[in-house]
Amino acid sequence: DKKQMPTCVPSKCQEPPLLLHDLVLQEITSELGVVKFSCREGYVLQGSPVLRCLPSRHWNDSFPVCKLVLCPKPPDIDYGEPGSVPSVHYGSKVQYSCMDGFLLQGQAEITCNADGEWSPDLPNCVPVECPQPDEILNGIVDVQGLTYLSSVLYTCKPGFELIGNATLICGADGHWLGGMPVCKPVKCRPAREIPNGKSSSYSLHFGQTVTYSCSKGFWLEGQPILTCLETGEWDADTPVCKEIACxxxxxxxxxxxxxxxxxxxxxxxxxxxxxxxxxxxxxx
CATH class of the missing domain: 2.10.70 (Complement Module; domain 1)
Structure with missing residues (x-):
């Protein structure tokens, strides 16, 4: 029988622990017995990236390891805070929120990228601003500010009284809280009836008048025309009708x-x- 001739083959080293060390193998075909290691996205190589298999069938160095990329602690932002996350490795996401009265500008969510940095740029928290408050008829508006918790004070012109809330507060949602008041004319009490006389008036509001007159045989003592003042009072006492006597x-x-x-x-x-x-x- 013809015997098989022996052959010489290259020495073979231990198989690299690719799964255990999360390695990616890149063989160098131009050089026998040399391998190059790399990592998947989001991992960083620790150790020698290139190993050579020696004639002794041992590698010239220990196997490298792929470690998960870590990002620093999520940065703080003025008037806001990052949400809690269990870890800050590659792919971790963080949601930012703002304090009451502040509005988030930019992306609320950032992600730990393969470079170990957070992206995109951090958001900002800007103060909520209410619109310019409305004017009210026969009223005066005193605006203390337009940002969150600022107030606006309403008053009425002389002869008018405020119905509703005098102060409105800028809320966290950018709307004025408290409801819009109105200014209504000051109203005097009804004109008092007088014995042996009569009164005529069409309104009892500020600036309006009431006119008194007496029945035949009586004369008027006092002011015949009374005017309703801005205080809600008449400008003079009610007159009286006195009997005429010779x-x-x-x-x-x-x-x-x-x-x-x-x-x-x-x-x-x-x-x-x-x-x-x-x-x-x-x-x-």
């Missing part, structure tokens, strides 16, 4: 007067003593 009649010589009622509408009668004749009207 002064006692003058006596006449050689005659006398009959009648003791001197009120409006009453009559007196003049007459003469015997032997005298009345000249002029006897009844007044």
């Amino acid at each position: 002064d006692p009649p003058d006596a006449i010589e050689n005659g006398f007067v009959e009648g003791a009622d001197y009120r409006y509408g009453a009559v007196i009668i003049y007459s003469c003593m015997p032997g005298f004749q009345l000249t002029g009207p006897a009844i007044q």
Whole structure:
């Protein structure tokens, strides 16, 4: 029988622990027995990247290891904070949020990339701003600021009273809290009725008037026209109607007067003593 001739083959070293060390093998075909190692994305090589298999069937160095890329602690931002994450390795994601009254500008989420850095750029927290508050009819607006928790104060012009909240607060959502007030004319109390007289008025609001007059046989004591003031009071006391009364009649010589009622509408009668004749009207 023909015997098989022996051959010489290159020495073979131990298989690299690719899975155990998360390695990627790149053989160098131009040089026998030499291998090159690399890592998957997100991993970094620790150790020698190139090993040579020696005639002794041992590698000239220990196998490298691929370690997961780590990022630094997520940075803090003014008026905001990063969410908690269990680890900060390649692919980890962090969500940022802002304090009440601040609005997030930019990407809320950042990711740990293969270079060990966070991307994209960090977001910013900017103060929430409310719009310019509305004017109110017959009112005055005092704006203290437009940012979160700033206030606006409403007052009314003279002769008007505020109905609703005088102060509004800029809320965390950028809207004014408290509801818009209104200014309504100051109202005076109803005009008081007077005996033997009457009043006429069409409105009881600031600047309006009430006019008093008396019945026949009475005269008005006091101010006939009252004006409603900005304080809600009338500018004078209510007048009164007093009965008209004449002064006692003058006596006449050689005659006398009959009648003791001197009120409006009453009559007196003049007459003469015997032997005298009345000249002029006897009844007044």
